[in-house]
Amino acid sequence: MADILDEIVERRREDYARLGPCFGVDVPLQRARPIVPFLKETGAILEIKRASPSKGDIAPDLDPVSLARSYESSGARCVSVLTEQRFFKGSLNDLIAVSSACSSLSFLRKDFLLYEDEIDVAYRSGADAVLLIARILDAPLLLKMAARCRSFGMLPFIEVREAGDLAKLEAASKAGTVLAGVNSRDLATFHIDPLIPAALRNRLPCRTVFESGASTPLACRFARRLGFDGILIGEAAAKNPEKAASLVRGFVDARPDWVGHFWREVGRRSAACGEEKRPLVKICGLTNEEDALLAADLGADLLGFVFAPSPRSADPRKVRDIAARLTARSRLPASECVGALSSPVSRPRKTPLRPLLIGVVTDLDSDQGRDALALALDGVLDGIQFHGDDPRAGLDRIEEAGGSYGIGRYAVVRLGSEDDLELIQDLRRDGEPRVLLDARVEGLAGGTGTSIPRRLVRLAADAGTLWLAGGLHPGNVRSCIDEFSPALIDASSGLESVPGKKDHALMKSYFREIFR
Numbered sequence: 001m002a003d004i005l006d007e008i009v010e011r012r013r014e015d016y017a018r019l020g021p022c023f024g025v026d027v028p029l030q031r032a033r034p035i036v037p038f039l040k041e042t043g044a045i046l047e048i049k050r051a052s053p054s055k056g057d058i059a060p061d062l063d064p065v066s067l068a069r070s071y072e073s074s075g076a077r078c079v080s081v082l083t084e085q086r087f088f089k090g091s092l093n094d095l096i097a098v099s100s101a102c103s104s105l106s107f108l109r110k111d112f113l114l115y116e117d118e119i120d121v122a123y124r125s126g127a128d129a130v131l132l133i134a135r136i137l138d139a140p141l142l143l144k145m146a147a148r149c150r151s152f153g154m155l156p157f158i159e160v161r162e163a164g165d166l167a168k169l170e171a172a173s174k175a176g177t178v179l180a181g182v183n184s185r186d187l188a189t190f191h192i193d194p195l196i197p198a199a200l201r202n203r204l205p206c207r208t209v210f211e212s213g214a215s216t217p218l219a220c221r222f223a224r225r226l227g228f229d230g231i232l233i234g235e236a237a238a239k240n241p242e243k244a245a246s247l248v249r250g251f252v253d254a255r256p257d258w259v260g261h262f263w264r265e266v267g268r269r270s271a272a273c274g275e276e277k278r279p280l281v282k283i284c285g286l287t288n289e290e291d292a293l294l295a296a297d298l299g300a301d302l303l304g305f306v307f308a309p310s311p312r313s314a315d316p317r318k319v320r321d322i323a324a325r326l327t328a329r330s331r332l333p334a335s336e337c338v339g340a341l342s343s344p345v346s347r348p349r350k351t352p353l354r355p356l357l358i359g360v361v362t363d364l365d366s367d368q369g370r371d372a373l374a375l376a377l378d379g380v381l382d383g384i385q386f387h388g389d390d391p392r393a394g395l396d397r398i399e400e401a402g403g404s405y406g407i408g409r410y411a412v413v414r415l416g417s418e419d420d421l422e423l424i425q426d427l428r429r430d431g432e433p434r435v436l437l438d439a440r441v442e443g444l445a446g447g448t449g450t451s452i453p454r455r456l457v458r459l460a461a462d463a464g465t466l467w468l469a470g471g472l473h474p475g476n477v478r479s480c481i482d483e484f485s486p487a488l489i490d491a492s493s494g495l496e497s498v499p500g501k502k503d504h505a506l507m508k509s510y511f512r513e514i515f516r
């Protein structure tokens with residue numbers, strides 16, 4: 001698909017043909033300073049960024065040297081300098097200026113390099129690391145450019161995003177040291193999705209950087225929890241340099257933990273579902289083993305157990321037994337798993353057999369809330385769905401309970417009016433990769449059987465990736481998938497014969513609609 005990256009590359013080739021590898025800048029023939037190792041320790045890379053195609057002008061009048069110095073006093077040891085002229089209003093002059101003025105900082109040349117001799121120019125301009133974007137370089141050229149970086153002592157920083165990029169990265173990392181970055185921004189749509197880096201994190205064979213989109217300390221913290229060694233922060237730092245220190249601290253004060261593990265796992269499963277062109281499927285309100293096992297056999301990715309006042313309240317002992325059964329079955333080869341063979345879903349299953357087990361909680365300080373937290377800390381539940389009144393406070397309370405290990409979790413926003421959309425955006429800004437949307441029904445927390453008004457679902461879908469609950473059943477699930485392309489669908493009462501007991505015929509037809 002042609003997108004902004006294709007356009008930048010095309011224009012850059014024209015400019016290179018016209019102006020040569022220095023793009024009209026008077027680059028010194030000799031490098032003026034020794035190499036300063038790039039990202040030697042875990043930390044943030046703050047960017048000198050004047051503009052971008054997605055945001056237009058960001059800080060058009062910035063002074064690169066004073067901005068680099070201010071970044072240094074914010075605690076950054078590494079600075080990225082955008083040298084692309086047309087779309088980002090950058091220049092090699094910026095790199096030359098900052099690298100001569102700030103001897104203890106380490107600099108990345110961030111550009112859309114296409115030719116080997118551009119590596120030499122980066123070296124002469126004072127770069128310590130050079131961005132190489134896997135998608136725009138074929139494998140042999142990428143390998144050559146990475147080797148050339150290393151021959152000068154510079155670190156090749158290889159940006160990946162798609163499955164095809166990973167083979168190139170693998171080959172480059174076998175040949176020598178590289179740093180890998182995953183961009184959370186989709187360059188076709190400019191849409192930011194932190195679940196993309198989450199999904200790829202465990203597939204990267206080297207040290208790693210989370211790129212783009214983080215604008216709050218909590219969003220930076222999330223990147224570190226996923227296990228990234230560095231975070232690249234552009235717009236948020238360049239626009240508000242006075243806030244950069246809090247972003248740096250948000251990242252470096254965090255540690256990889258179970259919150260990160262949970263989202264890496266969700267990301268991996270979500271990517272597998274994306275290949276099958278279907279959403280993740282969560283079946284909620286399970287109370288007994290036969291319903292839970294059938295849901296797993298039919299292909300559910302997440303199973304929800306309600307730890308709140310409800311006709312579907314779960315018994316913690318039963319949840320433990322169900323978890324043990326599912327775990328034992330997931331160790332069997334797929335061919336020996338009765339469910340996999342008898343499933344009415346005829347497609348071959350690529351997604352893992354053991355669904356993630358989720359505890360749905362409305363009050364974390366109630367006995368039921370405490371039961372769910374205990375099961376999560378024991379590793380019986382993979383995560384907690386906070387379905388209560390104040391999502392931010394609920395997430396904070398789960399943080400407190402999780403201590404330094406963390407507990408996998410996400411929040412629910414009950415969508416009753418346009419005002420609720422703001423809360424979803426706030427949570428996203430704070431690095432929550434997904435927020436589950438449910439219907440708002442006075443006096444009922446969930447399992448209402450009521451759908452969110454379609455107009456509001458449309459607005460939410462336009463603003464970000466959708467996780468959708470509320471009144472789903474076999475009769476409407478296909479049209480919801482076709483109309484809104486949710487990344488997760490969650491159903492409970494629409495699949496029941498009586499509250500707390502699933503109807504197996506309804507469950508089967510629900511899955512048939514999804515896998516159609």
Ligand SMILES: O=C(O)c1ccccc1NCC(=O)[C@H](O)[C@H](O)COP(=O)(O)O
Nearest residue numbers: 284310445446447448449470471492493
């Ligand atoms: O299902 C319940 O009874 C319930 C009670 C209290 C809090 C949450 C609850 N369910 C949470 C879910 O995730 C449901 O799947 C979601 O609300 C959708 O339910 P439904 O409209 O019945 O499909």
